[in-house]
Amino acid sequence: MAVLQSFRTALRIVTETPVLVAFALAFGLVGALNNASGPAGAVGSLLQLLAVPALTGAFYTVADGARPGSDTDLRASTAAQRYYVSLLGATLLAGLVVFVVAMVVGGSVLGYVGFDRLNAVLNGSASLTPAELAASGVALVVLMAVVYVFIFFDTAVVLDGQTAGGSLSRSVDFVLSNLRAVVGYAVVATAVTSVVDLPVLWFVTLDGATTVAGAVTAFQAPMSTVDIAVVAVGSTVTTLVGRTYKVCFYRACADAAPGADPESGDGEWTA
Template sequence: MTVLQSFRTTLQVVTDTPVLVAFALAFGAMGALNNASGLVSVVGTILLLFGSPALIGAFYTAIDGARPGTDTDLRASTAAQRYYVSLLGASVLSGLVIMVVAMVVGGGVVGYIGFDRLNAVLNGSASLTLVELAGGGAALAVLMAVVYVFTFFDTAVVFDGKTAGGSLSRSVDFVFGNFRQVVGYAVVATVATSVVDLPVLWFVTLDGATTVAGAVTAFQAPMSAVDIAVVAVASTVTTLVGRTYKVCFYRACTDDAPGADPVTTDGEWAA
């Protein structure tokens, strides 16, 4: 099965290619800066926006070159430059689409529950009913579905040579063309990363809060240097496994497609 075989390949690639940790660590460091407060947070946000495209191009190329039996060996430094503009544009476009959907879904939830009642829940003076919780869960499921529909835009740029706009369309086509496999991938990827993410979110980011009001307060409070370091390490681990799995899964699905071949647009391949 493609889903599980890709995950086994992921574990092999991660254990056999230590250099990938450096790429994941760079993502973790930028995320840590973004989680800080004040000017440091602004710097982290800027680095994430303008630094991630170069890192993604290089990281994905390195992952692809480490897969067993692969014949793609484009230099990571070349990939970082080649795909930068398309990855930056695609990141902005996908972010805007998801933001619009989130606003629509969030507005629907607020309209259903009521602003005053929702504010009371956040303040800890009221609690959601089971029906309201179900509605909120359904809204979150819709938002996550939209996120996954566009999640393969970056692999479409790096491995299919798509432009910013074309990568979003390619991601949609890929998801619906491999729907069952993508659902399986989503489940495995979520479980694998949640093993690290959820404990850190609960005990570090939310400070072990047991109420909605406590979680909101903890989330809004500035994080200590130790907490930021813990989040950075956790982000490094989940980035390493999550993005490697994404590449291995995407390549497994596209390699199985009729007539699929690696994209080589300008002949810049390492010797």
């Protein structure tokens, strides 16, 4: 099964390709700064927009080249330049689509719950009713479904050479053509990254808050240098494993498609 085979391949690549750690650390630092406040947050947001596309092109190319049977020999620096414009454009397009959907879905929930009640919930003076909680849950599922439909746009750019617009279309086709496998991938990827992400989110970003109001207050508070460092380390780990897994999974499904080259798959390392 591509879901588990790809994960085993990803772990093997991570342990045998040290350069990926350096790229993952860069991702982690950018992500941590992006979550900070003040000037550091502004720098992080700028790097998130301008530097991440280059890092993505380099990381995916190195990870793809480390797969068994891969014939990829493109240098990371060359890949960072070659795919930069398409990755930047695709990131902006995907972000715009998700933003519009989030506004529509969020606006619908807000209209159902009501601004005053939602404000009361956030302040801790009220709680959602079962119906309101169910509506919020449905909205979250819809939003996550949209996110996952476009989640493979970056791999489509780097691994398939798609343009910005073409990468979104390719991601949709990939997800719909491999729906069961993508669901399995989402479960595994979420479970693995949550081992690191949830403790960091709970104890660092939200400062162990036990109420909605406390979580909102903690999230808005400035992060200390130590907190930024912890977030950076956590993001480095999840990026290293998560993005490598993404490359391996995408390649495994693409190679298994009709007409694909059977010798380029991950079968060499399957259990």
